[in-house]
Amino acid sequence: xxxxxVAFQELLNHSTPIFYIDxxxxxxxxxxxxxxxxxxxxxxxxxxxxxxxxxxLYPVENDETLYSLIDELESFWVGETTHWVSVFDKLxxxxxxxxxxxxxxxxxxxxxxxxxxxxxxxxxxxxxxSGEVFIISSDPSNFSVSTIVQLIxxxxxxxxxxxxxxxxxxxxxxxxxxxxENFTQILSELRRYSYQIDYAPxxxxxxxxxxxxxxxxxxxxxx
Numbered sequence: 326x327x328x329x330x331v332a333f334q335e336l337l338n339h340s341t342p343i344f345y346i347d348x349x350x351x352x353x354x355x356x357x358x359x360x361x362x363x364x365x366x367x368x369x370x371x372x373x374x375x376x377x378x379x380x381x382l383y384p385v386e387n388d389e390t391l392y393s394l395i396d397e398l399e400s401f402w403v404g405e406t407t408h409w410v411s412v413f414d415k416l417x418x419x420x421x422x423x424x425x426x427x428x429x430x431x432x433x434x435x436x437x438x439x440x441x442x443x444x445x446x447x448x449x450x451x452x453x454x455s456g457e458v459f460i461i462s463s464d465p466s467n468f469s470v471s472t473i474v475q476l477i478x479x480x481x482x483x484x485x486x487x488x489x490x491x492x493x494x495x496x497x498x499x500x501x502x503x504x505x506e507n508f509t510q511i512l513s514e515l516r517r518y519s520y521q522i523d524y525a526p527x528x529x530x531x532x533x534x535x536x537x538x539x540x541x542x543x544x545x546x547x548x
Contacts, residue, residue: 333409333412333445334405336437336438336441336442336445337426337434337435337436337437338423338435338436338437338438338441339435341362341365341423341435341436341438342356342365343365343366343367343368343425343433344356344365344366344367344368344377344391345367345368345369345370345391346367346368346369346374346390346391346392346395347390347391347392348390348391349387349388349389349390349391350382350385350386350387350388350389350390350391350393350394351387351388353365353377353382353391354382354383354387357379357382361422362379362422362423363378363379363420363421363422363423364376364377364378364379364399364419364421364422364423365377365423366402366425366433366436367391367398368433371431371432371433372431373402373425373427373431373433374395374398375398375399375400376398376399376400376401376402376419376421376424376425377391377394377397377398377399378397378399378421381394381397382394399419399421401415401418401419401421401424402424402425402426402427403415403424403425403426403427403437404426404427404428404429405426405427405428405429405434407426409442412424412437412442413442416437416439416442421439422438422439422440423436423437423438423439424436424437454485454486454502455504456483456485456502456503456504457502457503457504457505457508457526458500458501458502458503458524458526459500459501459503459512459522459524459525459526460490460498460499460500460501460522460523460524460525461473461498461499461501461515461520461521461522461523462491462496462497462498462499462520462521462523463496463497463519463520463521464495464496464497464519465492465494465495465496465497467518467519467520468497468499470487470499472518473487473499473501473515473520474487476511476514476515476518477501477503477505477511479514480505480507480510480511480514481505481506481507482503482504482505482507482508482511483503483504483505484501484502484503485502485503485504486501486502487499487500487501487502488500498523508526512525
């Protein structure tokens with residue numbers, strides 16, 4: 326899958342409808358009936374007003390117009406040239422499964438759908454290419470992507486991809502996919518540089534050896 330901006334813009338969805346502020350609540354309820362989407366874009370003529378959540382809609386009587394819900398609209402959107410990373414970030418932060426795309430004159434150009442972006446990630450090299458995946462974490466002051474890559478390559482490993490899975494003030498966590506015949510050596514080297522191995526596949530001999538020593542000690546103490 327080509328993750329270029331041009332390829333991403335091909336995901337622009339033109340079939341999902343928008344609604345207008347003078348639409349009746351009943352119309353929008355019908356749109357939400359299949360449960361596929363959490364939000365829909367609301368306009369006043371061609372001017373974007375915001376997104377309406379399905380949760381705020383259902384207590385309202387069917388014959389009312391959307392004017393009665395204008396204070397409930399959520400203002401999140403992206404432009405035609407917004408980078409796909411920013412689009413994905415805004416979707417996640419909004420808690421929505423679609424986001425309207427607006428051009429520089431304010432006109433609606435379509436939506437990006439979360440399900441389409443997730444499908445795009447599913448075709449990425451990180452997912453599709455073979456290799457072993459492990460998850461490591463470290464204190465932010467110690468965490469360095471360049472160091473991680475250098476340690477892997479120094480031990481005859483090839484990095485397929487990295488995916489940040491968690492980050493806060495106390496810890497950063499990343500999933501790494503690697504092709505290597507020196508997998509155990511790579512993990513051992515990362516531990517030497519204060520990276521914690523949160524997950525590794527079954528060929529991590531470090532944990533196998535620890536288990537063997539633990540079993541031996543347990544048997545010894547039970548004698």
